Amino acid sequence: MRGVVLHAPGDVRVEHRNDPAIIDPTDAIIRISATCVCGSDLWDYRGIHPVKDPMPIGHEYCGIVEEVGAEVTTIRPGQFVIGSFTASDNTCPHCLAGYQSSCEHRQYVGAGGAQAEALRVPLADGTLVATPGLPDDELLPSLLTASDVLGTGWFAAVAAGVRPGSTAVVVGDGAVGLLGVLSARQLGAERIIVMSRHESRQKLARVFGATDIVTERGDDGVAQIKELTAGLGADAVLECVGTGESFEQALRSARPGGGVGIVGLPHGVTVSGRDLFLSHVRVAGGPAPVRRFLPELIELIWEGRIDPGQVFDLALPLDRAADGYAAMDSRRAVKALLRP
Amino acid sequence: MRGVVLHAPGDVRVEHRNDPAIIDPTDAIIRISATCVCGSDLWDYRGIHPVKDPMPIGHEYCGIVEEVGAEVTTIRPGQFVIGSFTASDNTCPHCLAGYQSSCEHRQYVGAGGAQAEALRVPLADGTLVATPGLPDDELLPSLLTASDVLGTGWFAAVAAGVRPGSTAVVVGDGAVGLLGVLSARQLGAERIIVMSRHESRQKLARVFGATDIVTERGDDGVAQIKELTAGLGADAVLECVGTGESFEQALRSARPGGGVGIVGLPHGVTVSGRDLFLSHVRVAGGPAPVRRFLPELIELIWEGRIDPGQVFDLALPLDRAADGYAAMDSRRAVKALLRP
Structure with a gap:
């Protein structure tokens, strides 16, 4: 598949990467419908967080479930889902208190690089929330915002x-x-x-x-x-x-x-x-426990009561990710959406 | 009257001071029934807060109202009252929000030195809370704690x-x-x-x-x-x-x-x-908005439901204030009560 890789400060490339695969039985694989560049990605892009090796990047995502591990029970292939940048079991005491980003088993989803055609999401049942159905294309930007921003x-x-x-x-x-x-x-x-x-x-x-x-x-x-x-x-x-x-x-x-x-x-x-x-x-x-708010935010978007997708003032094909980073870095764009 | 004066680090004296008098028409003068030494007084006593000139000290007090200014309407001579170390009007927006220690007209009551026989309390109506009647002597320690600690x-x-x-x-x-x-x-x-x-x-x-x-x-x-x-x-x-x-x-x-x-x-x-x-x-x-809690705390003490006065493990006549400071400084006492 194609995915964005940060090689060095300012050096963003879209390259061939291995397709993600189920590793743990609680994983899901998602075919990404839309992803985007986060302000926090710019810390890496600008070299403020040092980049040692070429690094898959991106942690905001929504898309269609392609495959789930043997222990995933609530998320099914074919569903359109949104998840947070933090994978969480959603059952530990911190999750139950509404602080899923401090989950006892938390993992950083972005480690897999969400600016790509597909993504492995750990702890799928606790992390992903499905929309009521497959969304129309014009809802994608708003639904994508629920993933983080x-x-x-x-x-x-x-x-x-x-x-x-x-x-x-x-x-x-x-x-x-x-x-x-x-x-x-x-x-x-x-x-x-x-x-x-x-x-x-x-x-x-x-x-x-x-x-x-x-x-x-x-x-x-x-x-x-x-x-x-x-x-x-x-x-x-x-x-x-x-x-x-x-x-x-x-x-x-x-x-x-x-x-x-x-x-x-x-x-x-x-x-x-x-x-x-x-x-x-x-x-x-602190790190936003996005998972706490996902059901409510999805509902508000699905019913058309909010339109947060307007925050994207630049939409590019994934292959032009470098242009999206450059536009945000120079503050020419507030936020760049990328379509694989 | 007699009152405690801090002359220099470690140098606490009980001396003759001028009797306090009404300055503003919102003032009250209180005859102190009991006062005490606060952990924060030790910052001065230890020289961590520098003392330039001899300084009347103490900011915890309860006692009987002796005189009130012309504009005082709810507090009357003869009442037994307790107040906070911060004088507050109890009517400004910060007071109404429960943050009387950020009152727009706040004054530091302790500037008058509450470790004394009498004390001027500014903004009497907004600062002082009267007990339901004159307390028995054994209630004094507990009532005094409501003033600050x-x-x-x-x-x-x-x-x-x-x-x-x-x-x-x-x-x-x-x-x-x-x-x-x-x-x-x-x-x-x-x-x-x-x-x-x-x-x-x-x-x-x-x-x-x-x-x-x-x-x-x-x-x-x-x-x-x-x-x-x-x-x-x-x-x-x-x-x-x-x-x-x-x-x-x-x-x-x-x-x-x-x-x-x-x-x-x-x-x-x-x-x-x-x-x-x-x-x-x-x-x-932050600085405790003691005034917010005074009515409730007085009620709990008056009804005998709490006995916070046990925190005083040393009670001395005012004249022996220096012994109280020394005992607290060396952690031989948790808190020293002083009776004028």
């Missing part, structure tokens, strides 16, 4: 504590931040302030439900947020970047008793215990 | 997310930690594990409801907690110390999806964003 934005909103009537701030206008806006809206936030400097992203944020845009950063950004919230700060802040600056921005944007949801893997972030303490702000988050 | 332990349990059936860990066996145990029990925790190496404190922890004691620290401490919690970690961890070691101990003792409540002012604590993120643990807390 929508589930992650949704978790940001949940972890931040968005409730009906909340005032929310979204730090970050990447795909996760934009879908954080959509999620905050779905969870009932009345006012949603997005910190963004890019006109096209501001526009999409408004489509997804943003009510206010703040272009300032740092002290000025905090002052703007305070001005928009009667001097109080926001009830819930979605931190969708993962840098020291963005974390500080988020912490300072929340009101005492408010919450910050962190979903971007922190790079070089150290938090002052004293700042955290004096802020009276609750911090929660 | 019990309210702070209670907030640790609330911020950590203790619920009926929870497994809780308490890091720290000082007065706050011990009353954190009592609080976790009251909030319904079924299993309460205390990290303590001091036999007398372990004993009191058991009186307050601890079910297990862990004497190990660091990796061994975490291993013990995991062993006691089926490998999972605790639902709720009360961090009642405020050092880097205690914070790390707390974070590593909680299960994914669990919470850490921080109530000890952090000294030199920096938190790795990545550790926090990967832990899946929620962190909340």
Whole structure:
């Protein structure tokens, strides 16, 4: 089959790879209908995470089950399925508590490289969720977002504590931040302030439900947020970047008793215990337990109540994956969808 | 009047001070019935917080209202009252949200030095809570704890997310930690594990409801907690110390999806964003909004349902305040009560 392989920073190639095969009796093999490039793939692409050997890449996927192992009982060949980047048994205490990304038997699905024609998914029964039927082609982008970027934005909103009537701030206008806006809206936030400097992203944020845009950063950004919230700060802040600056921005944007949801893997972030303490702000988050939200997200998409697929502003055949990486790296594209 | 004055590290004196007087029309003057030495006073006593000029000290108090300002409407002379170390209007949005220690008009009551015969309390209506009548003498120690140390332990349990059936860990066996145990029990925790190496404190922890004691620290401490919690970690961890070691101990003792409540002012604590993120643990807390809990705590004490006053293992006349500081500094006493 064909699959994307990262050879070195900036060096993305689509090459022939061995077809995936069942290894464990709990595996499934999926024929990929759509996959995409994640902001976190850029950490590898940019060499911030060193790449030693040529590495299959990609961890967002949806598609049709081709084969299942002998112990798979709920997932069947022919079903259209979506799964998270973390394979989980969905039965251990951490899974039952809703933290499938801390599953006692978790495996990183992306190790197999989801930007490909086919993918092996471990722990298929606990990881994959089937749609009610085979989806129309135009639903594919939205369904694909549920695999990671929508589930992650949704978790940001949940972890931040968005409730009906909340005032929310979204730090970050990447795909996760934009879908954080959509999620905050779905969870009932009345006012949603997005910190963004890019006109096209501001526009999409408004489509997804943003009510206010703040272009300032740092002290000025905090002052703007305070001005928009009667001097109080926001009830819930979605931190969708993962840098020291963005974390500080988020912490300072929340009101005492408010919450910050962190979903971007922190790079070089150290938090002052004293700042955290004096802020009276609750911090929660981590690797999104996407599996927790998949049934609900699939239902919302299937019924046409949300259209998160709009986050893809570039769609390419898999063979042009390198163009998708380059476009996202230079911020010409928010998110690139790839069709095998 | 007589009052405690800290002159320099280790130099605590009881001296003549001017009687407090009404300054603002929202003030009250209280005749102190009982006061005490707080673990946080030791930061000053030990010179960790530098003392420039002789400083009246103490911020825990209960007593009888002597005089009120012209704008005080709910508090009356003759009432027995308890207040927090933070004066709050109890009407601003932060107060209404339950974060009175972030009140828009907050003042530090301790600036007046509560270890004295009398004390000026600003914002009396929003700060003080009257008991149903004049208390018997034996209730004084318990009522005094509500002023800070019990309210702070209670907030640790609330911020950590203790619920009926929870497994809780308490890091720290000082007065706050011990009353954190009592609080976790009251909030319904079924299993309460205390990290303590001091036999007398372990004993009191058991009186307050601890079910297990862990004497190990660091990796061994975490291993013990995991062993006691089926490998999972605790639902709720009360961090009642405020050092880097205690914070790390707390974070590593909680299960994914669990919470850490921080109530000890952090000294030199920096938190790795990545550790926090990967832990899946929620962190909340800060300066305890004691005022939120005062009515409930007073009721529990008044009805004899809790006896937090046992945390005082030393009671001295005010004139011997220096002995109280020395006993706590050397950990010979958990907490010293002072009677003017």
